[in-house]
Amino acid sequence: MKEIKIKKPIKIRKPTRSYTGIMWITNGTNKKYLAPDFDNRCAYCDDSDEYSGGYNSFHVEHFAPKEKFKHLEFTYDNLLYSCSYCNISKSNKWIGSNENESVLGNKGFIDPCNDDYYNHLGRDQNGNIISLTPLGEYIYYELKLYLKRHFILYNLDQINIRRRALKAKIKEKEEHGEDTRKLVKVHRLVCEIFCDYYDLLVKEEA
Ligand SMILES: [Zn+2]
Numbered sequence: 001m002k003e004i005k006i007k008k009p010i011k012i013r014k015p016t017r018s019y020t021g022i023m024w025i026t027n028g029t030n031k032k033y034l035a036p037d038f039d040n041r042c043a044y045c046d047d048s049d050e051y052s053g054g055y056n057s058f059h060v061e062h063f064a065p066k067e068k069f070k071h072l073e074f075t076y077d078n079l080l081y082s083c084s085y086c087n088i089s090k091s092n093k094w095i096g097s098n099e100n101e102s103v104l105g106n107k108g109f110i111d112p113c114n115d116d117y118y119n120h121l122g123r124d125q126n127g128n129i130i131s132l133t134p135l136g137e138y139i140y141y142e143l144k145l146y147l148k149r150h151f152i153l154y155n156l157d158q159i160n161i162r163r164r165a166l167k168a169k170i171k172e173k174e175e176h177g178e179d180t181r182k183l184v185k186v187h188r189l190v191c192e193i194f195c196d197y198y199d200l201l202v203k204e205e206a
Pocket residue numbers: 042043044045046047082083084085086087
């Protein structure tokens with residue numbers, strides 16, 4: 001059996017809904033509150049909207065589908081900020097016979113605001129999303145979490161964190177009149193890697 005080393009959780013941070021129990025009756029208003037609650041990241045795959053079409057391309061996802069549970073269409077506790085890929089893949093899939101029955105056996109979905117989500121999905125050392133359990137495998141395939149774009153966007157994000165930190169360090173050294181040549185070289189290299197991943201993303205979307 002192939003050994004998988006888990007290095008990281010699927011998401012940088014577990015999101016929390018700040019407006020539990022509240023209902024705004026437009027998705028536009030809900031989305032304004034969902035974006036910061038979810039750190040401008042897809043609830044399921046953690047893609048940042050920064051390199052992925054921005055706020056306008058992200059969707060308001062209904063955990064329990066609104067086609068089956070009309071009364072939950074604007075219930076904040078049922079809503080998620082989601083990339084179009086996960087939202088469209090999930091569509092109106094729902095295994096249970098009522099709104100509270102999101103899992104039956106090894107099939108179904110878990111709300112990523114729930115701790116249990118992180119027991120079923122993770123990331124390997126390269127940033128690929130991996131399933132950890134049979135239920136995780138169901139979610140992985142149903143949401144198409146195997147798409148290459150998720151791996152590319154994760155790495156773009158990680159490289160960008162390093163790029164920004166290096167830039168800040170160079171600025172700090174410059175202010176103290178220190179030699180920055182080595183750091184500038186590393187920064188240039190990191191920028192080149194960033195561009196390589198960006199090209200990959202553009203190719204993937206073409
Ligand atoms: Zn997503």
